[in-house]
Amino acid sequence: MRPGGRYVCGPWGGEGLVSRVLAACLAVLILVAPAAFAQKDKNKGDSEHTRSVKGLVVTPDGKPAKQAVVFLKNTKTLQVQSFITRDDGSYAFHELNPDVDYELKAEMEGGFVSPTKGLSSFDSRKQPVIDLKLAKK
Numbered sequence: 001m002r003p004g005g006r007y008v009c010g011p012w013g014g015e016g017l018v019s020r021v022l023a024a025c026l027a028v029l030i031l032v033a034p035a036a037f038a039q040k041d042k043n044k045g046d047s048e049h050t051r052s053v054k055g056l057v058v059t060p061d062g063k064p065a066k067q068a069v070v071f072l073k074n075t076k077t078l079q080v081q082s083f084i085t086r087d088d089g090s091y092a093f094h095e096l097n098p099d100v101d102y103e104l105k106a107e108m109e110g111g112f113v114s115p116t117k118g119l120s121s122f123d124s125r126k127q128p129v130i131d132l133k134l135a136k137k
Helices: 015-048
Strands: 051-058 069-074 080-084 090-096 102-108 117-119
Touching: 051 102, 069 090, 080 090
Parallel strands: none
Antiparallel strands: 051 090, 069 080, 069 102, 102 117
16 A cells, blocks of 8 residues: 555556556547448448349340340440350349449350440439340441
């Protein structure tokens, strides 16, 4: 016991140290908590702030074009994604940025190609349907 009736806990001075450590822990918690919640909200919002596009690719005679390749071009970054159509001629692209314009076109063996169609950032639909019709080059 120190003079004046104060107990000493350990070599650093006891109660004052405990108060400082608790205050420091509380300060760190207050500073880190908003960042943790912001990250959680950001991840949650990703699916809410994206869109998809889907459609059918058909041959010149109107039959489903199976194994055709659909190209999706981001006009901002020029990145191109591709999708090989299913047996029913369908395709889909997901998690697209709604603030970006895209171009879609399809190609198939034998020299078939579709005209390029656009998906505008002004199109507010969450899942627009864009069908593509192939024609001989």
